[in-house]
Amino acid sequence: MLTLVPDPQPPGTRVAGTGTDHGVRSEISVEVPLVDGGRVITLRTIARLGQRFTEDGSPHGVLTDAVSVANLAAVSWMLQTFPNGLPRPEFVTLMESIHAEADAVASDRGSWTATSATIAGADYALWHRPHGDGFIAHLDVGDRVMAAWGPGRLPSLLRRLQLVDLPDGLRP
Numbered sequence: 001m002l003t004l005v006p007d008p009q010p011p012g013t014r015v016a017g018t019g020t021d022h023g024v025r026s027e028i029s030v031e032v033p034l035v036d037g038g039r040v041i042t043l044r045t046i047a048r049l050g051q052r053f054t055e056d057g058s059p060h061g062v063l064t065d066a067v068s069v070a071n072l073a074a075v076s077w078m079l080q081t082f083p084n085g086l087p088r089p090e091f092v093t094l095m096e097s098i099h100a101e102a103d104a105v106a107s108d109r110g111s112w113t114a115t116s117a118t119i120a121g122a123d124y125a126l127w128h129r130p131h132g133d134g135f136i137a138h139l140d141v142g143d144r145v146m147a148a149w150g151p152g153r154l155p156s157l158l159r160r161l162q163l164v165d166l167p168d169g170l171r172p
Contacts, residue, residue: 002144002165004146005030005162005164006162007161009162010032011033013031016042022052026047026062028166029042029043030045032157034157039151039152041148041151043158044148045145048064048142048143066138066140070106070127071105072138073147073148073149074102074106075098075099077136082094082098112128112129114128117161118161120163125139128154130153133152134149135153136149141163
């Protein structure tokens with residue numbers, strides 16, 4: 001699957017996870033180490049496969065509108081700070097809180113800033129904002145979208161991206 005990664009691709013970039021939709025590869029998460037030596041950011045590319053019918057005849061598709069992808073970035077970033085070992089009631093309460101906060105952040109489009117991300121000579125709008133001690137971002141390139149998150153400010157390497165078909169050796 002064609003996946004968005006920085007151009008040039010930093011050494012140590014690795015596939016962190018993949019997903020399928022009815023047997024078709026539909027998403028790949030890539031971890032990218034930053035040059036500061038300690039921070040790692042995540043880029044999750046999701047292919048737009050359209051709405052198809054499931055085996056039971058129900059239409060199914062992945063939401064890839066701007067608010068949904070922004071929500072994915074926000075939830076993913078907040079889950080990285082999730083404490084381990086919570087009792088179930090506290091776990092449920094925290095999960096509900098994270099989703100409510102992500103919904104509010106993703107929907108508040110006035111709090112997002114667009115900057116240019118260049119891919120194969122074309123400039124796309126990379127929407128981003130700070131969140132807690134990190135950043136969240138999302139990008140729409142037509143046949144796929146990207147959610148990104150990580151510690152610190154938006155790294156400049158997200159302003160120049162490439163689509164690569166990741167080799168088998170990088171799969172988890």
